[in-house]
Amino acid sequence: MRYTFAISMTGWPMATSTNSPSDTCKAVTRKQSRAGQKIPPARDPHRYINDLDPDAINRLIERLESRGKERAFTRLFEKYLSRLHLSENARVLEIGSGTGVITRLLARKTDKSIHVTGIDHSSALVETASQLTLQEKFEERITYNVEDAHALQSGSEFFDAVIVHTVISHVAEPATVLKEAYRVLKPNGTLAVFDGDYASLTYAFDDAEAGRRMDWALAQTVFSNPVVMRHMPQLLAGAGFELTETLADLVSEIGQGSYFRSMAETYAPLIVVAGLASKADTDKWLKAQHEAIDQQRFFASCNYYSFIAHRPG
Numbered sequence: 001m002r003y004t005f006a007i008s009m010t011g012w013p014m015a016t017s018t019n020s021p022s023d024t025c026k027a028v029t030r031k032q033s034r035a036g037q038k039i040p041p042a043r044d045p046h047r048y049i050n051d052l053d054p055d056a057i058n059r060l061i062e063r064l065e066s067r068g069k070e071r072a073f074t075r076l077f078e079k080y081l082s083r084l085h086l087s088e089n090a091r092v093l094e095i096g097s098g099t100g101v102i103t104r105l106l107a108r109k110t111d112k113s114i115h116v117t118g119i120d121h122s123s124a125l126v127e128t129a130s131q132l133t134l135q136e137k138f139e140e141r142i143t144y145n146v147e148d149a150h151a152l153q154s155g156s157e158f159f160d161a162v163i164v165h166t167v168i169s170h171v172a173e174p175a176t177v178l179k180e181a182y183r184v185l186k187p188n189g190t191l192a193v194f195d196g197d198y199a200s201l202t203y204a205f206d207d208a209e210a211g212r213r214m215d216w217a218l219a220q221t222v223f224s225n226p227v228v229m230r231h232m233p234q235l236l237a238g239a240g241f242e243l244t245e246t247l248a249d250l251v252s253e254i255g256q257g258s259y260f261r262s263m264a265e266t267y268a269p270l271i272v273v274a275g276l277a278s279k280a281d282t283d284k285w286l287k288a289q290h291e292a293i294d295q296q297r298f299f300a301s302c303n304y305y306s307f308i309a310h311r312p313g
């Protein structure tokens, strides 16, 4: 089996355009002070989605929807869903709901009386989520709004549960987002934060050192906060939460690659745009991943964590 690789680098944002000019300054300054010279900031496409052109947004939509069909991914959501203890008529908020993979999954798996609100700062994603929700006839149970996770529009103490699923690694200020989650939760309400520890993201590559560099370049390119899950105990306590439970999971693909293949294909071109590896090195690495899949010797893995916390009563 041979996969054709047809990702073009056009359409991905260059370093000159961001959500806010101050963000650009901060990112470039950080890179300047570290490297001593001006290089483009690494870009997080989900954080800066509102700067992307429609083709690039469509690629993110495809990636989110294909990920939502991966059992390796959905089983981790199902694992923490039961820990939310949702009762009849519960109101649930998903912060950063994307195309609605998690909101729809939640609606499928829970009582019809439960209502879900999804918020996302991308109107294109909210539009897609609304269409897919209509197709699944969940429009009575799921509502979407375009909102920034750092300044939620909801009143205080409104939701019984808040979910932050693969979003905290992308936001500008994780502590502010958690404080907002706390504000909109009712006393005794439950928060679930799920994400990867992307320092553990790894793909096999014959040159192990070069492979390690590529793994970290990928993590830095895709995620604004690649190791934020390590700091979640302090961040949750700082926002006022009490930690109830943590779950640790390994997602790996050995032999065949699907979830990690799509991750590599979608995001590796951005490593080059971010200036973290040359096009030649990135192409060589990606070619090696495709060959490994063809020859059924693929290997990739990443650790994922779920933090379940509650707002004290």
Ligand SMILES: C[S@@+](CC[C@H](N)C(=O)[O-])C[C@H]1O[C@@H](n2cnc3c(N)ncnc32)[C@H](O)[C@@H]1O
Binding pocket: 046, 047, 049, 064, 068, 095, 096, 097, 098, 099, 100, 101, 102, 119, 120, 121, 122, 125, 147, 148, 149, 150, 165, 166, 167, 170, 171, 172
């Ligand atoms: C990796 S996607 C996860 C989507 C969804 N939770 C899922 O698991 O399928 C990250 C999402 O966070 C959203 N996002 C990032 N920063 C945000 C912010 N400041 N406010 C609202 N949404 C944000 C992005 O637009 C994107 O939809």
